Amino acid sequence: MADTSSPKLDELIARGRRREVSMPEVLWGVIGADLVVPMSGEGIAAMPVVTEVDGVPHMSVFTTLERAAMVGSRADRSITLSGRRVIEGLQPGVGLTVVAAEDGGLHIDPETIARLKGSLRRDGQRDATATADGELDAGARPRGDQAGGPAPAGAGAGAGRAEKAEPAHAHAPASPAPAPVIHPAPAGNLVASTPIGNATVEASASAEEFARLTSVVHQIEQLAPASLREGYSLWFGWVPIIVHQTGPAAFDLITPDLLALDGSWTRDLSLPLRVLAEQSTLLAEIGLPTGASTPSFRDRVIIEAGAESAESVYLHRIPVERDDDSGWYLGISEQDHVRGELRACRVADLLRLRRTAMQLLALPDGTMAFLHGDKLLSVIDANDQQLWPPANAVPESVEEA
Structure with a gap:
C-alpha cells in the first residue's frame, strides 16, 4: 500500500478520548483501518511485538509507519494489514494496543476482541444492538486510562455503559467445547x-x-x-x-x-515449516521481503476445473478486498484451451491438488507463475518483468521437467 497511515483512525480515537463518539464506534473504526504491525525475526521466526497491559499480553499495532519506529530494536521491519485481519488473527487471551497520536491510542482487552470476532463471523458487519455495544464499550479504554474507571459526567453516546458490563457475564454458560483431536x-x-x-x-x-x-x-x-x-x-x-x-x-x-x-x-x-521455507527461499531468490503478502492456510483460492491435474497451468494473484481471499487463481494454460467452470478451495487444499504451487503463494499481487507438471518454469510481475529464474540463469527445458 502506498499510504500506510490512518489519519481518520487517529481522529476517531482522539474523539473517543474526548467522549465525542462512543467506544464501539472507535472499535469498528479500528476494524476498517489499515494498521502497521512491527515484526521481529526472519522467515518462519517472524513475530509481532507483544507487551503486557495490566498483566495481560497485548499485540502492538500503530496507525503510521513513523510511530511504529517507537518499538526500536524490538522489531526490524513492519507490515501493513487491515484491522479486521489483525483482530481475526489474534489468539485467545491476547488483547490489542493501537498506538495513534503521540500521547494517544487504545487498549482493547481479550474479551472485547473475542466479541468483535464473533460479530465478524456472524455477518461481517457491526452488531448495532445496545447490548453488544455496551459490552464492547466496557472492554476498551484509551491508553493511559485505568481499567474500570467511571465515565465522566456529560460524556457522549457511550457514557455510563461501563456500569452495565454485568449482562455480558449474566447469560447461561455455553456448553463446553468438545476436546480437540x-x-x-x-x-x-x-x-x-x-x-x-x-x-x-x-x-x-x-x-x-x-x-x-x-x-x-x-x-x-x-x-x-x-x-x-x-x-x-x-x-x-x-x-x-x-x-x-x-x-x-x-x-x-x-x-x-x-x-x-x-x-x-x-x-x-x-509440513508447515517445510512449505514456509520453500516460500521464503523463492522470495529470497527473487529479492522480495518475507511475510508481507503471505495468505493464511484457510484463505480462498479460485481454481479452474481440471487445473489440479492439467500438465501446463498458471497462477495469477490479483488484488482483492476480502480478507479471507488470497487473490490467487489457478488456471489451465494449454494452447487453444477454453476456460472451464470455476470453484473455490482453501490455500491448504493445494497441498493435495497442486503441491508445487505452495511455494508461490507468498508472492505479491500482480504476480503470474507458470508450471509444467511439477516444475516451476517462470515467474513474472505485474509489469510482465521476469522475476524468476534470474536473467543469467538457463531454465530447464520443458522436456527435462
Whole structure:
C-alpha cells in the first residue's frame, strides 16, 4: 500500500478520548483501518511485538509507519494489514494496543476482541444492538486510562455503559467445547524443548525440518511466562502454531492438520515449516521481503476445473478486498484451451491438488507463475518483468521437467 497511515483512525480515537463518539464506534473504526504491525525475526521466526497491559499480553499495532519506529530494536521491519485481519488473527487471551497520536491510542482487552470476532463471523458487519455495544464499550479504554474507571459526567453516546458490563457475564454458560483431536507426531520425529519460567515447552518435527523447528522454539523462548497458556497462538507465515497444555507445567506446540482440514490438530510441525521455507527461499531468490503478502492456510483460492491435474497451468494473484481471499487463481494454460467452470478451495487444499504451487503463494499481487507438471518454469510481475529464474540463469527445458 502506498499510504500506510490512518489519519481518520487517529481522529476517531482522539474523539473517543474526548467522549465525542462512543467506544464501539472507535472499535469498528479500528476494524476498517489499515494498521502497521512491527515484526521481529526472519522467515518462519517472524513475530509481532507483544507487551503486557495490566498483566495481560497485548499485540502492538500503530496507525503510521513513523510511530511504529517507537518499538526500536524490538522489531526490524513492519507490515501493513487491515484491522479486521489483525483482530481475526489474534489468539485467545491476547488483547490489542493501537498506538495513534503521540500521547494517544487504545487498549482493547481479550474479551472485547473475542466479541468483535464473533460479530465478524456472524455477518461481517457491526452488531448495532445496545447490548453488544455496551459490552464492547466496557472492554476498551484509551491508553493511559485505568481499567474500570467511571465515565465522566456529560460524556457522549457511550457514557455510563461501563456500569452495565454485568449482562455480558449474566447469560447461561455455553456448553463446553468438545476436546480437540490432536494427532501424535510420527515416531521418527525429533523433539526440541525450552523452559519458560517454571514450565517446559516441547515441539516436534522431522530431522529435515529440525533446524527450522529450533528457530521456532527460540522465538517461543522470548514469551513472557504469563503468555504461556492454552490456546495462545503465534502465526508463522501461513499457519498458526498453538500452545497446548499437557500438564501442570508442560506444553506442546501444535498446528492444524493441513492434509485433513477437518478441524483436527497435529504435533508434527514438519509440513508447515517445510512449505514456509520453500516460500521464503523463492522470495529470497527473487529479492522480495518475507511475510508481507503471505495468505493464511484457510484463505480462498479460485481454481479452474481440471487445473489440479492439467500438465501446463498458471497462477495469477490479483488484488482483492476480502480478507479471507488470497487473490490467487489457478488456471489451465494449454494452447487453444477454453476456460472451464470455476470453484473455490482453501490455500491448504493445494497441498493435495497442486503441491508445487505452495511455494508461490507468498508472492505479491500482480504476480503470474507458470508450471509444467511439477516444475516451476517462470515467474513474472505485474509489469510482465521476469522475476524468476534470474536473467543469467538457463531454465530447464520443458522436456527435462
